[in-house]
Amino acid sequence: MTMGFRTALGACALAGLLACGGSEEGLRPQGATGASAGVAEIMAARGLTDADVAAALKTYVPSGKKDEFYVFSSGGQSGQVIVLGVPSMRILKYIAVFTPEPWQGWGFGDAASEAVLAAGDRHGHRMRWGDTHHPNLSETDGDYDGKFLFIGDKANARLAVIDLADFATKQIVANPILESDHGAAFVTPNTEYVIESSQYPVPLGGEFAPIEQYDEVYRGAATFWKFDREKGRIDVERSFAIELPPYMQDLADAGKLVSDGWAFINSFNTERATGGNLEGKPPLESGASQNDMDYLHVIDWRKAEAVFQAGKAKPVRGFPVIPLDVAVAEGLLYFVPEPKSPHGADVSPDGRYIVVGGKLDTHATVYDFEKIKGLIDARDYADHDPYGVPILDFEKSIAGQVELGLGPLHTVFDDQGNAYTSMFVESKIAKWSLRDLVLLEKVPMHYNIGHLAAVHGDTVKPRGKWVIGMNKWAIDRFVDVGPLLPQNFQLVDISGPSMQVVYDAPIPLGEPHYTQIVSADLIQAVDHYAPVGTDPVTGERDPYATEGGQERIERQGNEVHVYMTQVRSHFTPDIIRVRQGDTVHLHLTNLEQARDATHGFGISSYNVSLSVEPGKHANASFVADRAGVFPFYCLEFCSALHLEMAGYLLVEPADGGTAARGAEGAEPRGGDDAGGRERAAGAALHAAR
Numbered sequence: 001m002t003m004g005f006r007t008a009l010g011a012c013a014l015a016g017l018l019a020c021g022g023s024e025e026g027l028r029p030q031g032a033t034g035a036s037a038g039v040a041e042i043m044a045a046r047g048l049t050d051a052d053v054a055a056a057l058k059t060y061v062p063s064g065k066k067d068e069f070y071v072f073s074s075g076g077q078s079g080q081v082i083v084l085g086v087p088s089m090r091i092l093k094y095i096a097v098f099t100p101e102p103w104q105g106w107g108f109g110d111a112a113s114e115a116v117l118a119a120g121d122r123h124g125h126r127m128r129w130g131d132t133h134h135p136n137l138s139e140t141d142g143d144y145d146g147k148f149l150f151i152g153d154k155a156n157a158r159l160a161v162i163d164l165a166d167f168a169t170k171q172i173v174a175n176p177i178l179e180s181d182h183g184a185a186f187v188t189p190n191t192e193y194v195i196e197s198s199q200y201p202v203p204l205g206g207e208f209a210p211i212e213q214y215d216e217v218y219r220g221a222a223t224f225w226k227f228d229r230e231k232g233r234i235d236v237e238r239s240f241a242i243e244l245p246p247y248m249q250d251l252a253d254a255g256k257l258v259s260d261g262w263a264f265i266n267s268f269n270t271e272r273a274t275g276g277n278l279e280g281k282p283p284l285e286s287g288a289s290q291n292d293m294d295y296l297h298v299i300d301w302r303k304a305e306a307v308f309q310a311g312k313a314k315p316v317r318g319f320p321v322i323p324l325d326v327a328v329a330e331g332l333l334y335f336v337p338e339p340k341s342p343h344g345a346d347v348s349p350d351g352r353y354i355v356v357g358g359k360l361d362t363h364a365t366v367y368d369f370e371k372i373k374g375l376i377d378a379r380d381y382a383d384h385d386p387y388g389v390p391i392l393d394f395e396k397s398i399a400g401q402v403e404l405g406l407g408p409l410h411t412v413f414d415d416q417g418n419a420y421t422s423m424f425v426e427s428k429i430a431k432w433s434l435r436d437l438v439l440l441e442k443v444p445m446h447y448n449i450g451h452l453a454a455v456h457g458d459t460v461k462p463r464g465k466w467v468i469g470m471n472k473w474a475i476d477r478f479v480d481v482g483p484l485l486p487q488n489f490q491l492v493d494i495s496g497p498s499m500q501v502v503y504d505a506p507i508p509l510g511e512p513h514y515t516q517i518v519s520a521d522l523i524q525a526v527d528h529y530a531p532v533g534t535d536p537v538t539g540e541r542d543p544y545a546t547e548g549g550q551e552r553i554e555r556q557g558n559e560v561h562v563y564m565t566q567v568r569s570h571f572t573p574d575i576i577r578v579r580q581g582d583t584v585h586l587h588l589t590n591l592e593q594a595r596d597a598t599h600g601f602g603i604s605s606y607n608v609s610l611s612v613e614p615g616k617h618a619n620a621s622f623v624a625d626r627a628g629v630f631p632f633y634c635l636e637f638c639s640a641l642h643l644e645m646a647g648y649l650l651v652e653p654a655d656g657g658t659a660a661r662g663a664e665g666a667e668p669r670g671g672d673d674a675g676g677r678e679r680a681a682g683a684a685l686h687a688a689r
C-alpha cells in the first residue's frame with residue numbers, strides 16, 4: 001500500500017544522503033538509527049518525494065547553526081540591498097541604501113543618514129528611491145575581500161558604498177553627467193575603480209537638446225569612480241568618465257588576470273532609434289532591433305586613467321570626461337560586434353573570455369581577449385563606427401559561440417571550468433563547458449530568470465556548490481498575494497553531476513537584478529560601535545556625543561539642544577520642554593557596548609525614527625511647530641522595562657494659551673509668567689533645564 005511504499009522510499013533517500021553504511025538493508029543510516037522511520041512518516045503525511053527530502057536536507061540549517069555563505073542581492077525598486085544566507089535562503093537583513101527605512105533610522109530625521117541620502121539628490125530634487133540593479137563586493141586580486149559593497153541605481157544614475165563592517169550605507173554619489181546607468185556597480189580587480197556606465201543616452205550633464213539631435217548631442221559614458229579603500233569612500237576628485245556614442249550601453253564587467261586593466265560593456269540600440277511612435281516613427285523597441293549586430297565596448301581603462309591624469313579630460317558640469325574623439329585618438333576604446341539585442345558581459349575566471357548573451361539570439365558568444373588584444377595591437381580594424389571608433393572583426397575576435405536556446409542573458413562560472421547562463425525566454429539555466437563550448441545540461445526555472453549567481457562566480461576563484469536563479473514574477477510558486485507578484489530565488493545545487501533545484505525563496509521587496517554569493521568567513525562585521533558616541537557615517541566620535549552624567553538641555557535663542565543618553569531602560573533626560581516654534585536638536589548617544597543593546601527613538605507626530613545601536617550616536621533636528629504633548633519611546637524591545645523606556649516632549653503653545661499657562665504655573669519655570677506674550681513677540685527664552 002501507499003504508506004509502505006513511501007516509507008521505503010523515504011528511508012532510502014535519507015540513507016543515501018547520510019551515506020548509509022549498509023548495503024541491502026539501507027534503511028538505517030549510521031548514527032541515525034530510528035530516524036528513518038520518523039522521516040518516512042513525515043514524508044507520507046506531507047506527500048514528499050525522495051527528491052524533496054534530499055533538497056530539504058541540503059538546505060536545512062538547524063536552529064543555532066549558521067549559513068556557509070552570504071548572498072548580497074539588489075533590492076530592485078526598493079532601492080535597498082537584501083542579505084540572505086545560503087543554503088538556507090533565510091533573509092538576514094535589508095540594508096537601507098537609496099530609500100528611507102524606519103527600522104534602521106535611515107532617513108527619518110537621523111542627520112547622518114539624511115546627509116548620505118541628500119548627497120544623492122539630483123538637480124535640486126529630493127531623491128528618496130532607487131532602482132538597484134547590480135551589487136558588487138570589493139575585490140582584492142580579483143576575489144571578494146568582504147569589506148565593501150557597491151550598488152548602482154539605474155533610475156537615477158547613482159552609486160552607493162556600503163561598509164560591511166556594520167552593513168550600513170556610507171556614501172551615495174550622484175553621477176553629474178548621466179541620467180540613468182546600468183553598467184553599475186562593477187569593480188576592477190583591486191577595487192581601484194567602481195564602474196558606472198550609462199544606459200539611456202542623454203546630453204551629458206543634464207542640459208536640454210531636442211531628440212532630433214540624438215546623433216549629434218546625446219551620449220553615453222563610462223564613469224570610473226575612484227575608490228579610496230583607506231577612507232572607504234569614492235574619491236570624486238580622482239574619478240573620471242569616458243564619453244561614448246549614443247548607443248544604449250548595458251552591462252559592464254572589469255577584466256581580470258590576462259585582461260586586467262580592461263573593461264567590457266555590451267550595448268544595444270546601435271541603430272540609435274529614439275522612438276516616437278505617436279509621431280509616425282517606429283516604437284523604440286522595434287527601431288532598436290533592426291541591426292544584426294550591436295557593439296561590445298572594449299575599454300583600456302588603465303590607458304584612460306593615464307589620459308585623464310595627463311589632463312586630457314574636459315569638464316562636463318565640473319566632472320572630467322574624456323571626449324570621444326580623444327578616446328579614439330588615444331586608442332582606449334574599441335568595438336567588437338555582438339549578435340542581436342545582446343545582454344550581459346561576463347568575464348571568465350581566468351580573464352581570457354568575455355561571454356555575451358543575446359536576448360534575440362540562441363547563442364552565448366564567447367570572445368577571446370587574447371584575440372581582441374592581438375587585433376588591437378596590430379591595428380587590425382574591420383571598420384569604424386560613425387563616431388570613428390575602431391570596430392574589430394567579429395569572427396577574428398571570438399573563441400566561438402555556444403548554442404544554448406532561447407534568450408540567453410547572464411553567465412557565471414564554477415570551479416570546474418563550467419559556465420551557467422540564464423535563459424530568460426526559455427526560463428532555464430543552461431550549464432555549458434567553457435573549454436569545449438558545448439551545452440551540458442539545462443534545468444527549468446520558475447520563472448523568467450534574469451540574472452543568476454554562483455559562489456564567487458564572477459571572481460578569479462569560483463567555488464562551485466551553488467547557483468541561484470533570480471526569477472521574476474513567481475506566478476505559480478507561492479500562495480497568492482494579489483496582482484503584484486513576489487520574485488522567486490531558486491537555489492540550485494551544482495555539486496553533483498546534474499543540477500538540482502532545491503529551494504524556492506520568495507523575494508518580497510522589489511525586483512532584484514544581480515546578486516553575489518560570498519563565503520561567510522570573509523565578512524567581519526562589528527557588533528557595536530566604538531568608541532561610545534560614534535557617528536556610523538564618519539566612523540568617528542560625534543562632536544555632539546554625550547557622556548553619562550553630562551546629559552543636559554541647552555537653549556540658544558530658539559534652538560534647543562538636547563544632549564541625551566540611553567541605557568537600559570531609560571532616556572536621560574526623559575522630559576524635554578520647549579516652546580512652539582523652537583528648533584529641537586536631539587543628540588542621542590547609546591552608552592551601551594553589549595551587542596544586544598540596541599535602542600531606538602520614536603516620537604509621535606514629528607516623523608523621527610532613530611535606531612541607536614550600542615555605542616552609536618544619532619542627531620535629529622526638527623521644528624516643534626505644533627504645540628502639544630508628544631510621547632517618545634524606545635523602538636526596540638530592549639529589556640523587561642522596555643515599555644517604560646519612554647519620555648515626553650512638551651511643546652508649549654507660542655501664544656501662551658490658557659491650558660499651557662495653567663500647566664506652566666505648576667512647573668518650576670521661575671519668573672516666566674509673562675512668557676506667553678514674550679513668546680508671541682518672538683523673544684528669546686532661556687533654556688528650561
Ligand code: K7E
Pocket residue numbers: 133134182251343409410449450451512513514
Ligand atoms: Cu539583466 Cu539590470 Cu543586470 Cu535585470 S539586468 S535581469
Ligand code: CUA
Pocket residue numbers: 567568569598599600634635636637638639642643645
Ligand atoms: Cu531601549 Cu527598548
